[in-house]
Amino acid sequence: MSQFQAPKGTVDLLGDTSRAWEHMLRVATELFARYGYSPIYTPIFEHTEVFARGIGEATDIVGKEMYTFLDKGGRSITLRPEGTASVVRAALEHNLTANGQGAKLYYAGPMFRYERPQKGRQRQFWQIGAEALNMAEPSADAELIVLLWRFFEAVGIPADNMRLLVNSMGDEACRPAYREKVAEFIRAHAADLCAECDRRADTNPLRAFDCKNPGCVAVMADAPLLRDELCDECASHYAAVKEALVVLDVPFTEEPKLVRGLDYYTRTVFEVQADAGLGSQNAIGGGGRYDRLMEQYGGSPTPGLGFALGFERTLLAMQAAKARVPSPALADVYVAAVDESVRAQAFSLASQLRDAGVAAECDHQARSLKSQFKQADRIGARFVVVVGPDELAEGQLTLRDMGTKVETRVSRDGVTTEVRRALGID
RNA sequence: GUGGGUGUAGCUCAGUUGGUUAGAGCGUCGGACUGUGGCUCCGAAGGUCGCGGGUUCGAGUCCCGUUACCCACCCCA
Numbered sequence: 001m002s003q004f005q006a007p008k009g010t011v012d013l014l015g016d017t018s019r020a021w022e023h024m025l026r027v028a029t030e031l032f033a034r035y036g037y038s039p040i041y042t043p044i045f046e047h048t049e050v051f052a053r054g055i056g057e058a059t060d061i062v063g064k065e066m067y068t069f070l071d072k073g074g075r076s077i078t079l080r081p082e083g084t085a086s087v088v089r090a091a092l093e094h095n096l097t098a099n100g101q102g103a104k105l106y107y108a109g110p111m112f113r114y115e116r117p118q119k120g121r122q123r124q125f126w127q128i129g130a131e132a133l134n135m136a137e138p139s140a141d142a143e144l145i146v147l148l149w150r151f152f153e154a155v156g157i158p159a160d161n162m163r164l165l166v167n168s169m170g171d172e173a174c175r176p177a178y179r180e181k182v183a184e185f186i187r188a189h190a191a192d193l194c195a196e197c198d199r200r201a202d203t204n205p206l207r208a209f210d211c212k213n214p215g216c217v218a219v220m221a222d223a224p225l226l227r228d229e230l231c232d233e234c235a236s237h238y239a240a241v242k243e244a245l246v247v248l249d250v251p252f253t254e255e256p257k258l259v260r261g262l263d264y265y266t267r268t269v270f271e272v273q274a275d276a277g278l279g280s281q282n283a284i285g286g287g288g289r290y291d292r293l294m295e296q297y298g299g300s301p302t303p304g305l306g307f308a309l310g311f312e313r314t315l316l317a318m319q320a321a322k323a324r325v326p327s328p329a330l331a332d333v334y335v336a337a338v339d340e341s342v343r344a345q346a347f348s349l350a351s352q353l354r355d356a357g358v359a360a361e362c363d364h365q366a367r368s369l370k371s372q373f374k375q376a377d378r379i380g381a382r383f384v385v386v387v388g389p390d391e392l393a394e395g396q397l398t399l400r401d402m403g404t405k406v407e408t409r410v411s412r413d414g415v416t417t418e419v420r421r422a423l424g425i426d
Numbered sequence: 427g428u429g430g431g432u433g434u435a436g437c438u439c440a441g442u443u444g445g446u447u448a449g450a451g452c453g454u455c456g457g458a459c460u461g462u463g464g465c466u467c468c469g470a471a472g473g474u475c476g477c478g479g480g481u482u483c484g485a486g487u488c489c490c491g492u493u494a495c496c497c498a499c500c501c502c503a
Contacts, residue, residue: 005476008494060501064427082503111503116427119496120503127503261502271503279496283503310503338461369461377463388461402463 009115009123020315020325021126025108027154028128032106035147037130040105042086048076053296054085056263058204065113079112082262083129084290084306092299097134106130120281120313129287131306133294138237141268141289141305142244148272148285148307149250155314156323157274162284165255166245166270167227168238171291174231175266178224179205185223192219209257225256234267241268264290268305274313277320284317285309329380331361332423336372338388346387349397349415353385356416358423376402383422385415 006012013021029039048068055062067079080086087105090096096103108128115121130147132140145164152162170178186193186201186208197208197216209220230238245252252270260269269288278284287307294302318325333353337346346362353360361379363372369386376384386398386407397415399422400407410418420426 005494065501113502115501117495118498121501125503129503280498281502285503287503308503313503334463336462368456370457370459370463371455373463375463381463384462386462390461398462400462405463407462 007123009117011122016325016327017315019327020318021311023325024128024155024311024314028106028108028151031151031154032130032147035104035130035143037104037106037147040087040090040107041109042080042083042090042107044109045077045079046086046089048078050089050297051078051081051085054088054264054293055082059261059263061113061262065115067112067114081113082111083107083109083127083308084131084262084264084293087129087131087306088133088290088293088297088304091131091133092294092297097294097299097302100134102135103133104130105133118281119279120310120316122312126311127308128311129306129308131304133304134302135305136291136303138240138268139244141237141241142248142250144287144305144307145241145245145252145270146248146250148270148287148309151309152272152284152314152317155318156325157284157314157317157321159251161274161276161317161321163273163275164250164252164270165258165273166242166252166268167255167258168230168234168267169259169265169269169288170226170230170234171266174229174234175226178226178229181224181229182206182208189219192216206259209259220257227254227256237267260286260288264293264296266291270307272309274317274320277316278313281313283310284313329359329382331359331379331381332383333358333360333419334372334376334379334381334384335360335362336369336376336384336386337363338369338386340366341389342387342392345392349385349387352416353419356420357425358416358419383419385419 048066051066052062057063061081066081069077071077087107091103091105106129109126110124111127112124114123117123128151130144132144145166149159149162149164153159169175182205183201186197186205190198190201193208193216201208208216209223227238242252242254255271258269258271260271265288267289269286271283271286273282274284275282285307287305289303289305291303292301293304294300333350335346335350335353337343343363343366347364350360350362361375361381363375367375373384382402384400384402386400388398391397391409392412395412396409397412398407399410399415399418401422417426
């Protein structure tokens with residue numbers, strides 16, 4: 001047991017897990033580029049105000065989950081708890097949406113929230129996210145949702161193992177009136193609701209839909225739904241998004257009670273849940289539209305939308321689906337030294353092969369020849385070059401095909417060419 | 427932040443009502459094959475039993491604290 005361990009809620013990513021991480025990044029990089037998204041790297045910390053104003057002072061994230069500290073200059077700094085706020089801040093700072101320009105951006109990296117860790121929930125966790133700015137058309141909503149869905153399919157989670165939930169949260173024209181309507185409904189049924197939900201009538205009536213209390217669930221089942229109260233513009237936008245999803249053949253379920261916990265969402269919201277491997281933290285990705293966010297940061301009114309997906313939870317869903325993560329051979333060629341006298345020459349040959357573009361490995365632990373072959377087998381080397389005194393005396397080496405077990409003599413001078421040909425590189 | 431459960435070799439786990447030198451499988455290393463892998467056989471290394479107190483003649487086993495993980499609440503990716 002070492003003296004130190006990783007801080008609570010953080011993990012070291014090793015072996016198959018770190019390989020899976022890189023796989024998810026590769027899949028995302030390739031797929032997102034095909035949808036026209038460009039990479040953006042924002043700082044891992046921001047002025048606290050960026051998150052407080054964007055995500056909402058009253059949310060749990062801002063209220064109790066942020067890693068906030070004063071730096072040596074007395075500035076209040078916060079480790080990013082999510083990615084959208086930073087991207088929007090950067091887009092405004094660099095005028096990416098000036099003169100009606102659109103911007104499609106994606107990011108990947110760790111986020112930080114001070115929460116009680118459990119399965120699928122760490123204090124440092126990884127997300128990939130995509131944001132589409134200045135795109136008001138419902139087709140943009142559909143495109144983003146398809147992208148999220150296709151990503152999960154691409155990493156090996158079958159559609160049958162996932163659920164796509166969509167909803168519309170309305171906008172400033174219709175949500176306030178609806179909110180009041182729900183508040184009235186709650187007050188009218190106060191006797192049948194828990195104390196917590198009674199309070200929600202004044203603070204955040206929509207959250208009563210999330211209450212797990214059976215009595216509350218029964219009462220709220222009859223509560224008015226925002227779907228039925230949307231203004232004309234929100235209703236037609238929502239209808240167009242759903243229609244596009246049908247055309248694109250992305251299966252979805254309308255979930256009128258889907259309410260996201262970040263204040264900036266308007267109109268379309270969505271979430272992908274995995275039904276195996278996740279426990280109660282089953283949302284592997286989610287997002288929505290935030291048409292008022294740019295204004296809150298002092299920009300001109302600019303629509304936007306985005307999603308984020310979690311690496312940890314995606315991997316759990318992949319494992320439950322027995323998704324295959326490609327694990328390339330660690331080396332194509334292993335250069336084995338027969339004895340101590342030729343060790344240096346084996347190393348220089350390995351180096352020469354690497355310079356020639358071949359993934360080559362050799363021993364640095366003074367292992368026996370037999371053990372070097374075991375290593376070669378373990379790392380998946382297709383060929384072993386045996387460097388021995390007998391061959392070298394004649395200016396030659398032995399090239400063994402590990403699959404067929406056929407050995408051939410090759411000249412020391414021509415070995416790089418021979419190996420490249422054997423590997424099919426030339 | 428609240429409640430419940432768990433913590434023994436690198437990994438997955440045994441460990442009897444507290445009783446002498448804490449075990450297995452897998453993995454690792456070595457040998458059988460003195461210049462050659464995947465199978466088989468043999469052998470070896472590897473553990474302050476999460477950490478700290480307490481009870482006891484004696485604690486991996488009981489009690490308390492603490493820490494980490496797991497589950498639920500909560501929240502969200």
